[in-house]
Every structure is written in structure tokens, then in C-alpha cells.
Amino acid sequence: MIEAVQLAKVFPDRKKGPVRAVDGVSFRCEPGEIYGLLGANGAGKTTTLRMLATILQPTGGTATVAGHDVVKEPEQVRSRVGFLSTATALYARLTARETVEYFGRLNGLNEALLRQRVDKLVALLEITEFAGRRCDKLSTGMKQRVSIARTMVHDPPVMIFDEPTLGLDVMAARVIVKFIRECRDQGKTVIFSSHVMSEVEKLCDRIGIIHGGKLLVEGTLAELRERTGQPDLEEVFVHIVEAHP
Amino acid sequence: MNWRHIHVVFRKELTDALRDKRTIIATIVVPALMFPVLTIGMGGMAMKSISNLRKEAQTKGSEVMLLGAEHAPKLATVLSNAPGLKIVPSANDLVARINAKTLRAAVEFPPDFEQQLTKASTNAPKVRIYHYFGEMRSQMAVQTVEAILRQQRDQMVGERLAAKGLSRDVLTPFASEQQNVAEPKKVGGNLLGGVIPYMIILLCLVGAMHPAIDLTAGEKERGTIETILASPVSRSDLVLGKFLLVLTVSLVSATVSISSLALTFVLPIEAVKAMGRVGPNALPFALSGGAVAAVLVLMLPLAIMFSSALLALGLFARTAKEAQSYLSPLMMLVILPAMAALLPGVELNARLALVPILNVSLTAKELLTGHYQWGLLTMVFLSSCVYAALALTAAVWTFKRESVLFRT
Numbered sequence: 337m338i339e340a341v342q343l344a345k346v347f348p349d350r351k352k353g354p355v356r357a358v359d360g361v362s363f364r365c366e367p368g369e370i371y372g373l374l375g376a377n378g379a380g381k382t383t384t385l386r387m388l389a390t391i392l393q394p395t396g397g398t399a400t401v402a403g404h405d406v407v408k409e410p411e412q413v414r415s416r417v418g419f420l421s422t423a424t425a426l427y428a429r430l431t432a433r434e435t436v437e438y439f440g441r442l443n444g445l446n447e448a449l450l451r452q453r454v455d456k457l458v459a460l461l462e463i464t465e466f467a468g469r470r471c472d473k474l475s476t477g478m479k480q481r482v483s484i485a486r487t488m489v490h491d492p493p494v495m496i497f498d499e500p501t502l503g504l505d506v507m508a509a510r511v512i513v514k515f516i517r518e519c520r521d522q523g524k525t526v527i528f529s530s531h532v533m534s535e536v537e538k539l540c541d542r543i544g545i546i547h548g549g550k551l552l553v554e555g556t557l558a559e560l561r562e563r564t565g566q567p568d569l570e571e572v573f574v575h576i577v578e579a580h581p
Numbered sequence: 582m583n584w585r586h587i588h589v590v591f592r593k594e595l596t597d598a599l600r601d602k603r604t605i606i607a608t609i610v611v612p613a614l615m616f617p618v619l620t621i622g623m624g625g626m627a628m629k630s631i632s633n634l635r636k637e638a639q640t641k642g643s644e645v646m647l648l649g650a651e652h653a654p655k656l657a658t659v660l661s662n663a664p665g666l667k668i669v670p671s672a673n674d675l676v677a678r679i680n681a682k683t684l685r686a687a688v689e690f691p692p693d694f695e696q697q698l699t700k701a702s703t704n705a706p707k708v709r710i711y712h713y714f715g716e717m718r719s720q721m722a723v724q725t726v727e728a729i730l731r732q733q734r735d736q737m738v739g740e741r742l743a744a745k746g747l748s749r750d751v752l753t754p755f756a757s758e759q760q761n762v763a764e765p766k767k768v769g770g771n772l773l774g775g776v777i778p779y780m781i782i783l784l785c786l787v788g789a790m791h792p793a794i795d796l797t798a799g800e801k802e803r804g805t806i807e808t809i810l811a812s813p814v815s816r817s818d819l820v821l822g823k824f825l826l827v828l829t830v831s832l833v834s835a836t837v838s839i840s841s842l843a844l845t846f847v848l849p850i851e852a853v854k855a856m857g858r859v860g861p862n863a864l865p866f867a868l869s870g871g872a873v874a875a876v877l878v879l880m881l882p883l884a885i886m887f888s889s890a891l892l893a894l895g896l897f898a899r900t901a902k903e904a905q906s907y908l909s910p911l912m913m914l915v916i917l918p919a920m921a922a923l924l925p926g927v928e929l930n931a932r933l934a935l936v937p938i939l940n941v942s943l944t945a946k947e948l949l950t951g952h953y954q955w956g957l958l959t960m961v962f963l964s965s966c967v968y969a970a971l972a973l974t975a976a977v978w979t980f981k982r983e984s985v986l987f988r989t
Contacts, residue, residue, distance in 0.1 A: 391810045414811060417811070423807050426805065427593075427805055429600040434593075443813055444585075
């Protein structure tokens with residue numbers, strides 16, 4: 337489970353003064369649910385998710401991920417989270433298999449369990465054929481699968497996806513979308529950020545619209561449509577954002 | 582601190598580094614080949630070109646012009662018949678021809694040469710030799726001419742002494758000779774005590790540069806930093822694992838360079854000594870193993886300091902290119918104190934024992950020359966350890982700064 341309470345992040349900026357990237361965001365995401373964070377570029381999606389993944393520290397509020405506080409127990413949180421974004425690249429000079437093993441070891445798996453998990457993921461994600469190839473020699477699609485294996489190696493109960501399909505072609509994006517669904521079906525808590533309406537519409541059980549660092553509304557797609565009287569998510573989004581300049 | 586994590590990070594970085602051709606080239610291949618290629622290559626080329634010139638001068642003869650040969654017929658005849666010289670007819674354009682390198686030298690005898698000789702006056706006649714300073718072939722011609730003139734002069738002196746019934750011994754009422762009594766290791770230390778620590782200090786720094794930048798700014802550039810920060814490894818364990826790799830590479834690189842240096846310079850000297858071509862004191866060179874070991878121990882905190890500082894610097898930079906632009910000022914910062922120890926008169930004292938880099942450089946010099954004080958030695962080692970610890974702390978601190986990790 338993920339619970340954010342009044343989560344805030346202020347970045348100091350010498351020229352502009354303090355920038356409130358995330359401003360008192362609160363939401364809950366339950367196991368077996370996909371929560372979609374929808375927002376334009378610079379709305380605060382990435383910063384929010386980075387705080388949940390303990391890559392950044394909040395300057396206000398707090399969040400619990402899988403029962404651990406992101407500020408007090410960051411390492412506990414990270415060992416229960418799988419984090420995937422288009423910014424999380426792979427080590428070019430490690431092979432696909434070594435990459436997955438490396439993150440398995442950092443997640444504290446012993447060698448016997450590690451081999452078992454890696455074998456399973458390599459088979460499941462159809463990596464076998466190129467498992468011994470260096471990551472810099474892999475195609476984008478292959479890299480995606482290795483990245484998924486990397487986030488899954490420790491079987492985390494919580495998955496955080498930050499614009500995971502950004503810059504991917506249709507086929508590569510489909511692999512990711514399918515994988516996100518599977519995570520939910522396994523009962524994992526999934527949070528997902530995007531600015532692609534169709535993806536959010538298709539995938540998310542509940543949606544939060546974030547703008548200017550603030551979470552403006554949240555609810556299921558049906559609830560949002562009802563509340564705004566708009567036919568689809570794009571119209572809902574525009575309607576809500578325009579009401580909060 | 583989680584040793585398992587540190588070890589996992591270190592092992593991964595090691596695999597990564599060993600697969601990086603640039604790291605291997607920069608830290609092992611270049612330091613291993615630098616000294617032999619520079620000395621053997623350059624030395625060999627110089628020797629070969631000189632011997633070629635000699636051979637050419639001997640077979641073809643150097644073009645030399647005699648001016649006023651009629652004033653010194655005897656000397657002129659000897660010069661004309663000398664092997665290695667090719668006498669050309671005298672002319673007025675000698676300066677132009679020497680400058681054009683078509684004439685190697687010209688020998689001019691004054692008009693009253695013979696008369697002055699027979700008078701044996703205090704005002705000895707002067708033979709003037711025109712040449713092209715610094716030009717190899719011209720210098721060879723001059724050497725040949727000078728050798729012949731010297732021989733002729735000696736012969737005349739002998740004849741004059743004999744005419745007066747004196748022996749040649751009259752020219753040397755007493756003799757003098759030098760004898761070196763310093764212990765060989767002190768002489769070796771003085772000659773090399775300054776240079777060796779300086780080289781090691783610099784090589785430790787240079788060896789750490791490439792991996793330190795690749796592991797920090799390189800990760801930012803390639804987008805792997807967020808991947809690793811999202812894993813459960815703590816930031817301090819991450820930096821310690823990376824630090825151990827950079828330190829290892831730095832030490833390996835320095836060891837390779839020093840071995841290569843030793844093989845290039847020390848072994849040939851020892852071989853010549855062993856063959857008995859020169860006396861044991863002719864090349865007063867020896868280093869005690871203990872002193873070398875002590876120097877290496879002193880270098881360790883320095884290597885730690887360099888590796889940490891480079892990691893912090895690399896992480897601060899957004900790209901590897903930016904990190905590289907910080908390297909030149911850093912090099913100056915290290916070279917200046919390291920070189921200051923080479924200056925005459927700069928000796929280790931309690932105050933200088935606290936100056937980073939300079940203190941180690943000075944202590945190493947003293948150790949290699951065989952005289953040192955335990956008090957100062959301890960002070961240098963401890964202060965270096967403190968600086969190393971500070972640098973490592975700074976590196977860890979840098980890794981915990983969001984504003985540095987995600988600097989835009």
C-alpha cells in the first residue's frame with residue numbers, strides 16, 4: 337500500500353527563489369489497484385514518484401510505502417519497491433543476466449534464491465536468447481524486458497512507474513502496459529504516471545490529476561466524468577486544469 | 582554500513598571497469614609503456630641518428646675550409662691529410678656557406694702565425710674556427726679539427742721542453758682527485774628521492790581520474806544513476822563501493838607505472854654493474870627496500886584522498902566532459918606542492934608536516950635518503966590520514982546531496 341499525506345517538495349533555486357514542485361499531495365493506493373497520476377510536463381509527477389521511491393526526500397508531509405516511512409526507513413522502502421522509468425537506464429557493459437543479478441544481490445537475495453529468481457524471470461520475459469549479451473548491444477525492446485526483470489527480481493509488493501512508455505514505439509509500449517496489468521493481477525500496489533490520456537484511461541483503476549504541484553481531483557474514470565460532465569479523460573483533464581490556473 | 586552491499590557494488594564496478602577499453606588503456610597500457618617507449622624509443626632514435634652522422638662524416642669527410650693556409654703550412658698539411666676532413670678551396674663566402682650548411686667549418690690562421698710561434702711570446706697566435714653553433718655536423722667537424730690542433734700543440738710543447746732539457750712531468754707539480762664517500766643509498770636518494778615520490782603522487786592521481794569520472798558523471802550521463810539510487814543500497818555504501826574500485830585502479834595504475842619505471846631505468850644500471858663494466862661506485866645508486874615500503878605506506882592515505890576528491894568532483898559534474906574540465910586545475914593543485922619538495926632548501930619541519938601532499942613528498946625524499954625523524958614521520962602519516970578521512974567524508978556527503986545528484 338502507498339499512502340501520501342501532505343507530501344511536499346521545495347527546490348531551492350538561486351534565480352527564481354524556492355520552487356514548490358510538489359505542494360501538499362495526499363492520496364492512497366491499495367494493493368491490487370493501479371493508481372494513475374496524470375499531469376502535464378512539470379506538473380510534479382516525477383518529483384512525487386521519486387519521493388515515494390526515496391530517491392528524493394520530501395521537504396514537507398510524509399508517505400508510507402508498504403508499511404515503511406519514506407523518510408525514516410528509506411532502505412526498507414526501496415527493498416519493497418520496483419521503480420521503472422525511461423530515465424532508469426541499464427549498465428552498458430553488464431550483460432542482461434548480470435544486470436538482473438546485480439540488482440538481486442543489492443536486494444539481499446542469497447545466491448540460491450537469486451539464481452532461481454533470475455532463471456524464472458529470464459524465461460518469463462523471453463530474455464534467454466540474449467541473456468549473455470551486453471546491454472549496450474540490445475535493442476530498445478530487449479532493454480525494456482531487462483529493465484522489467486531488474487525491477488521484479490526481488491518480487492516487490494509495490495511498483496512505481498514514472499512515464500514508463502515515454503519515447504517508446506507502440507510495440508515496446510505495449511509490453512510495458514501488459515506488464516503493469518500483470519503486476520496488478522498479482523495483487524501488487526501499482527502507481528503509474530503519464531501524460532498520455534489513452535494509457536491512463538485503459539490502465540488505471542483510480543486517477544489523480546496533478547497540476548502545478550497540487551493534486552486537483554481524484555477518483556475512478558467514471559467518477560471524474562460524472563463530476564465534470566465531460567465525455568472522456570482528455571476533456572476531463574482540460575476542464576479541471578483550466579479551472580485551476 | 583552494509584559490507585555485503587559495498588562488496589556487491591565493488592564487484593560490479595570491477596567487472597564494468599575491466600570491460601571498459603578506455604579504463605584499461607588509461608590505467609594499465611599507457612603507464613606500462615610510457616617510460617620504455619619514451620626512453621628506449623627517444624634514446625634509440627637519438628643514438629642512431631648520431632651514429633649515422635658519425636659514419637657519414639668518416640666516410641665522406643666534413644667539408645672544411647682553410648683560410649691563410651700559407652701562414653701555417655705545417656698545420657695546414659696535417660689538417661689536409663686528416664681522415665674525416667675534406668678540405669675545400671678557400672673563398673670569401675664562408676659565412677653564407679656555413680649558414681647554408683654546405684660548409685661545416687672554416688679554420689683561419691693569422692698572417693704572422695709562424696713568426697709568433699718561433700718567438701714563443703706570451704702573446705700566443707690564435708687559430709680561429711668558424712662554425713654553426715648547435716648544428717650536429719658542424720660540431721663534429723669542429724671536434725675533429727680541435728683534436729688535431731690539440732695533438733699538434735702537445736707535440737710542440739714536448740719538443741720545447743725537450744729542447745730545454747725538461748721532462749713532461751714539470752707540467753704537473755701536483756694532482757687532485759675526487760672520491761665520493763656518501764653511502765650509495767643516500768646518493769640514490771638524493772638523485773631520485775625527489776623525483777620518485779613526485780612521480781608516484783602524480784601517477785596515483787592520474788590513475789584514479791578516468792574511473793572516478795566514469796563512475797559518477799558517467800553514470801549521470803548514461804542515466805543509470807537513478808536506477809541505482811532506486812535500489813536498496815544506501816548512498817554511503819554505494820559511494821564506498823565505488824571508492825574502493827577507484828582506489829584499487831589508482832594503486833594498480835601507480836604500481837604498473839613504478840614497475841615500468843624501475844624496469845626501464847634501474848634494471849639496465851644494475852645489469853651494467855653486474856657485468857662489471859663499471860666499478861661498484863661508478864653509479865652510486867641503491868635504494869633500501871624498507872624505505873621504499875615506508876614510502877608506499879605513506880602514499881596510501883594520499884591515494885585515498887585523491888580517489889575521494891575525484892569521486893566528489895565527478896559527481897558534482899553533470900557530464901563526463903564537464904568533469905574533465907575540472908581536472909586541469911586539480912592537477913595544478915597537486916603538482917605544485919608535490920614539486921615544491923624538489924626545490925633546494927625546502928626541508929621537512931613541524932609546520933610543513935601539516936601541508937597535504939607536500940608533507941608526503943618531503944617525507945618520501947627524507948626516507949629515501951636514509952635520514953628521518955620518527956616524530957615528524959608519525960605526524961605526516963597521521964595528518965595525511967586525517968585529510969584522507971575528510972576527503973572520503975566529503976565524497977559520502979556529496980552522494981547524499983540531492984542538489985548535486987540531480988543538478989540541472
